[in-house]
Amino acid sequence: MDEKVILQHLKGGSREALSLLWQAHSANVLNLAFRMMKDRDEAEDILMDVFVQAPKAVQGFRGESALGTWLYRLTVNACLMKLRAQKRHRELEEEHLDSIIEEALGKGDLKNENFDPELLEKGLAELPAESRSMLWLKDAEDLDVKDLAEIYKMPEGTIKARLSRARTFVRNYLSERRENAKKELNYVY
Known part of the structure; x- marks a missing residue:
C-alpha cells in the first residue's frame, strides 16, 4: 500500500494502517532504539512507546518526509x-561500527595502525x-x-557541523589515547 494512503488511513484511526x-x-x-539505548529490553520498550504514540502523533505529521523518517524522529526523541531521565549515556554496539570508524578516522587508518575497537x-x-x-544514522544506516x-x-548545515565535530572529537580522543599509550611504553623502557 502507498505511504500516502497508509498516512490517510492512519490519521483516520485505522488499525490496519498501524499494522502495516x-x-x-x-x-x-x-x-535504532537498541543502538541508542544499548539494552534490548529498553529498546523494546521504546519500540512499543513509539507505536503507541504514533496514532496520536501522526495527527501533527504533515507528510513532508517519509513515514520511516518520521518514525526515526519519534524514536530518537x-x-x-x-536517557535524560536516567541520566545515562550508553555506548554504541561494536558490531557494524566499521562505517563510523572509517568516517571518523579515514579508511587508511584502520589498515595502517593497530586499531582498538x-x-x-x-x-x-x-x-x-x-x-x-x-x-x-549517517554512517551505519547510510x-x-x-x-x-x-x-x-x-x-x-547544523547537522553537517555536528557530524564533523563528533568525528573530530572521536579522532582526537583516539589520537590522545594512542599518544598516551606510546608515552607509557617509552617510560617503561
Missing part, C-alpha cells in the same frame, strides 16, 4: 527522553547520545543529511 506501519518499520525502529567505543561513549545517534535534518529538526 508496524510491519514496514518496526525492525528499523527497534534497531523517545530515546533521548529516556574498545577504545573507539569509549570515545563514542563520551559523545552526547544525540551525536552518537547522528553518527550511527541516511543522508536531508533525512537527518528532518529527524533532528535542525538545518542541514
Whole structure:
C-alpha cells in the first residue's frame, strides 16, 4: 500500500494502517532504539512507546518526509527522553561500527595502525547520545543529511557541523589515547 494512503488511513484511526506501519518499520525502529539505548529490553520498550504514540502523533505529521523518517524522529526523541531521565549515556554496539570508524578516522587508518575497537567505543561513549545517534544514522544506516535534518529538526548545515565535530572529537580522543599509550611504553623502557 502507498505511504500516502497508509498516512490517510492512519490519521483516520485505522488499525490496519498501524499494522502495516508496524510491519514496514518496526525492525528499523527497534534497531535504532537498541543502538541508542544499548539494552534490548529498553529498546523494546521504546519500540512499543513509539507505536503507541504514533496514532496520536501522526495527527501533527504533515507528510513532508517519509513515514520511516518520521518514525526515526519519534524514536530518537523517545530515546533521548529516556536517557535524560536516567541520566545515562550508553555506548554504541561494536558490531557494524566499521562505517563510523572509517568516517571518523579515514579508511587508511584502520589498515595502517593497530586499531582498538574498545577504545573507539569509549570515545563514542563520551559523545552526547544525540551525536552518537547522528553518527550511527549517517554512517551505519547510510541516511543522508536531508533525512537527518528532518529527524533532528535542525538545518542541514547544523547537522553537517555536528557530524564533523563528533568525528573530530572521536579522532582526537583516539589520537590522545594512542599518544598516551606510546608515552607509557617509552617510560617503561
